[in-house]
Amino acid sequence: MGHYRKELKQGEPSAATLNQLFLSFTKVGAVLFGGGYAMLPLLENEVVNRRGWCTMEEMTDYYAMAQLVPGVVAINTAMLIGHRLRGFWGTVAATLGVVAVPFFVILAYAVAFDQLAGNRSVAAAMGGLRPAVAGLMLGVAYTMFDRSRKTRLGLIVSVLVAGLILCGCVSAVQAILAGVTAGVLWYAVFAVRNHAVSGIRKDE
Amino acid sequence: MNIFFKVAYAFFKTGLLTVGGGLAMIPIIQHEMVSRGWLDNQQFLDILGIAQMTPGPMSVNTATFVGYRVVGETYHGSIVIAFLGALVGTLAVCAPSLICINLLGGFWSRNRSHPCMTRVFDILRPLVTGLVITAAVLLVLNSLWGDSFREVVQRLPDLRAAGIAALAFALTAFTRVSPVYILLGGAAVGWGFYLATFLF
Numbered sequence: 001m002g003h004y005r006k007e008l009k010q011g012e013p014s015a016a017t018l019n020q021l022f023l024s025f026t027k028v029g030a031v032l033f034g035g036g037y038a039m040l041p042l043l044e045n046e047v048v049n050r051r052g053w054c055t056m057e058e059m060t061d062y063y064a065m066a067q068l069v070p071g072v073v074a075i076n077t078a079m080l081i082g083h084r085l086r087g088f089w090g091t092v093a094a095t096l097g098v099v100a101v102p103f104f105v106i107l108a109y110a111v112a113f114d115q116l117a118g119n120r121s122v123a124a125a126m127g128g129l130r131p132a133v134a135g136l137m138l139g140v141a142y143t144m145f146d147r148s149r150k151t152r153l154g155l156i157v158s159v160l161v162a163g164l165i166l167c168g169c170v171s172a173v174q175a176i177l178a179g180v181t182a183g184v185l186w187y188a189v190f191a192v193r194n195h196a197v198s199g200i201r202k203d204e
Numbered sequence: 205m206n207i208f209f210k211v212a213y214a215f216f217k218t219g220l221l222t223v224g225g226g227l228a229m230i231p232i233i234q235h236e237m238v239s240r241g242w243l244d245n246q247q248f249l250d251i252l253g254i255a256q257m258t259p260g261p262m263s264v265n266t267a268t269f270v271g272y273r274v275v276g277e278t279y280h281g282s283i284v285i286a287f288l289g290a291l292v293g294t295l296a297v298c299a300p301s302l303i304c305i306n307l308l309g310g311f312w313s314r315n316r317s318h319p320c321m322t323r324v325f326d327i328l329r330p331l332v333t334g335l336v337i338t339a340a341v342l343l344v345l346n347s348l349w350g351d352s353f354r355e356v357v358q359r360l361p362d363l364r365a366a367g368i369a370a371l372a373f374a375l376t377a378f379t380r381v382s383p384v385y386i387l388l389g390g391a392a393v394g395w396g397f398y399l400a401t402f403l404f
Contacts, residue, residue: 027384079301102259124398125395157333183320
């Protein structure tokens with residue numbers, strides 16, 4: 001994973017019609033097992049590699065933004081991408097796509113609850129699906145870590161965050177808020193230092 | 205009619221409160237459903253189980269399911285009206301995102317290259333990597349050893365699940381095989397193991 005089929009300059013989405021948005025996100029929603037985190041590999045495959053609508057770096061930025069904004073993370077991510085490509089109607093098309101298949105699957109479940117829930121074939125298939133999701137996520141984590149560890153900051157932050165959350169010291173939300181605060185403070189220090197330096201130069 | 209507004213409000217609130225996603229959503233949804241008497245604790249656990257078995261984000265699936273059930277109970281015997289309940293619930297849980305993203309989207313595109321933004325994202329990018337690592341590790345532990353992590357040291361992992369996970373990992377990390385095929389393949393293998401029990 002991580003090889004681009006189309007060379008893409010950052011910030012230049014290739015044209016996307018609403019239909020294409022809807023179809024791509026329907027494909028993503030149809031196999032979105034395992035919640036918001038599992039969306040990332042599916043999005044990379046469909047949006048970055050197949051469609052070339054954004055780079056992987058932009059995708060992880062959208063994903064990060066989606067955690068900060070109120071609302072369901074998977075829906076936020078879909079909407080951010082849709083908005084980037086086609087504005088308001090892009091958000092609508094992307095969202096309808098993501099929920100389309102799950103909506104009808106859940107309806108089928110609600111209607112035929114007892115038959116489906118106890119079905120052993122279904123349970124067996126799910127028994128194979130869950131480790132597949134786990135392996136998939138591990139693969140994505142591996143690829144992402146490979147990218148992050150190239151800078152010292154990236155290496156420290158990714159290992160630190162993973163460690164803190166796994167040992168239960170910090171929640172994901174706290175980590176994100178701390179990260180944003182750290183970023184803003186870092187900028188503030190940088191800006192103040194620059195201002196101070198140029199202030200000294202003026203006095204000379 | 206009243207029940208539709210209740211469903212819409214409940215799920216709009218749910219959608220609004222799910223900041224950060226993932227496991228953090230679970231207690232919020234549980235509270236909203238149980239405090240209204242729409243689900244008892246056992247039914248909520250059942251829904252968590254269903255959410256594992258169906259595609260889609262958990263909050264949205266819960267909204268669809270509970271919307272159907274709650275409206276269906278008020279309007280006995282009308283599947284069409286219950287279907288509308290599912291629809292209302294689903295749209296309501298997506299509505300906060302719709303509002304926030306459309307308000308913030310433009311701001312973000314215009315300010316993306318601002319030095320403050322770049323600093324923040326320089327930190328957020330590896331942070332998300334850390335989150336994904338965490339999620340992956342927990343998923344692997346859960347699917348191979350089950351829910352009692354204390355047994356990780358004492359028990360052997362489920363070997364068939366370990367094999368599937370290892371294959372999925374290798375395919376994802378080192379090849380360009382689409383995750384769709386990997387997931388469907390996993391389900392097929394799982395079903396295959398089940399069928400094999402009839403042969404031996």
